Amino acid sequence: MENKRLGRQTVRLAHPPAVHSFSNIGGKMESQGPLSDYFDELCPDSFFGAKTWEQGESAMQQRVLNKALAKGNLNPRDIDCIFAGDLLNQCIGTSFGLRDFGIPLYGVYGACSTMGESLSLAALLLGGGYAHTAAALTSSHFCTAERQYRMPMPYGNQRTPTAQWTATAAGCCILSTEGQGPFVTHVTCGKIVDKGITDANNMGAAMAPAAYDTLAALFRETKTAPSDYDLICTGDLGKLGHEIVVDFFRRDGIDMSRNYRDCGLMLYDLEKQDMHAGGSGCGCSACVLNGYLLRGMRAGKWKRIIIAPTGALLSPTSSFQKESIPSICHAVVLSNSKEDF
């Protein structure tokens, strides 16, 4: 059987790569949230033992990769290739975090969709017969993101009600051509979608149309409906973005209310933790996938899920120049069965 392009955006993998091992790491806020039992490491020190927050973010990537290697009984030489990136300018979380491993690297930039993008590309690499083992990795850090995108931390900037909280977290997933799974059976590549939202404090609204676009393509091209999945998770749309996606599908006569959740709404207790619209950042979907979701799949809680991280492809410069917010969403189908639809 050959790899099959089901439509413009979706590929069905003829030999679905298996999740070999996975790992996640979080910070203090993540340790106080409802998913705290599903982390490999929770570190109360926001510097992760380093001197600066940026170096701390690199340390997170380093630790989470080491942990995924250890859990999979692998060493760096066993990884043929890694796909990784982050939110920092020039993706320095990745450059410095992965510097000492000596693993061939393709750097990716998909903003908060990075976990979806890197997992897609790792799966495509293995499915193409190019490699046996590949890793997908990303991170985000509240303090580096605030400093870079919004205000210096000591300024104590007031957040708007639609603002989201950048997760201090990282996740790593190692795929292999052999193994027990879950398996990556399909990937859907996103297109840039920009509906003209300019409020950089309302990312959920900006990214929701991209999530809708990619999920709609996935359903259309695989000829499936939301009810064919046990769980559908977007990355970090938060409260508002989640509502918009449900609403968009409702207009198409498609019911998303039963099994559609958002990692940004799962990672924190929005009320108790004063999280406003929810969690965000590359690390949000990365730590939820590589903890709660994959553990749940291995435990048989869900058999087939979609993970669809969304990214807002803006920068402070583009916002200053009054541009709207282009967004993208990359979706991956994970299934406990290789022989999926």
Add this chain to the structure above:
Amino acid sequence: MENKRLGRQTVRLAHPPAVHSFSNIGGKMESQGPLSDYFDELCPDSFFGAKTWEQGESAMQQRVLNKALAKGNLNPRDIDCIFAGDLLNQCIGTSFGLRDFGIPLYGVYGACSTMGESLSLAALLLGGGYAHTAAALTSSHFCTAERQYRMPMPYGNQRTPTAQWTATAAGCCILSTEGQGPFVTHVTCGKIVDKGITDANNMGAAMAPAAYDTLAALFRETKTAPSDYDLICTGDLGKLGHEIVVDFFRRDGIDMSRNYRDCGLMLYDLEKQDMHAGGSGCGCSACVLNGYLLRGMRAGKWKRIIIAPTGALLSPTSSFQKESIPSICHAVVLSNSKEDF
């Protein structure tokens, strides 16, 4: 025949994708250099008709993609997927440049190695049977890079002798599973290499060890020598970096002096144009490849070449934090024959 991993970093493509069409664009300095006859468009306006330099860089990406589509008699619907990125924070050159095309996008970040990385991934995608047509695209802009990495332009910053000049240029290469070629026969994925150079005005020295590492892997894994190629081109090492690479290989008893060049030394007349150590930026290797080099291959001037763009994975923040400069190099073998070694 199946795709074959020849070693840790190099893949030989069983069905080498063909270059379907290619295009490049440059600015004023590029129009005054020795390769000016090998551009599809040379624009004296550094804003490329836009209001800001960043928007101008996006306009370059837009124009160069449109040109490559037109030269290949394609429309955006014919492109299954695009791999693109740039040097700007959060790769906004790409996000805004490609926003209106509706083409599925995997964003990449490899700093100035982006042309090598995007071309590699596009070739791997096609070689895996996932798609028929894919594009690789990148850009850089002198004014956006100066503003972001060094000093605001109006400051009239003095440049050091080892400094390089960021090319205002973009290049796009469209690959297809069918066609006359040249063909992408091999790709070599780079590892991060960091020899401790901290001078952000001496990128050539920082990146040269990465170029050496990747080229050495390519030669070793394909069991070839420099003399097996008509031309070997790194991306933007400039004068000093080029010398270092030649020197490194000389120590291994390998002669690179005959056919090894660097795009950063080809794009400008270093003396007349006061270019110090040479050209740099994602756009440097992108415009040289998608003009002078591919035109030369089609004309039969060279039969088999290596293009090996190098990237410095630093940011101003990492330099302020006294970090050294991690670098990477992604190499691609282009040949007029599909049935290559």
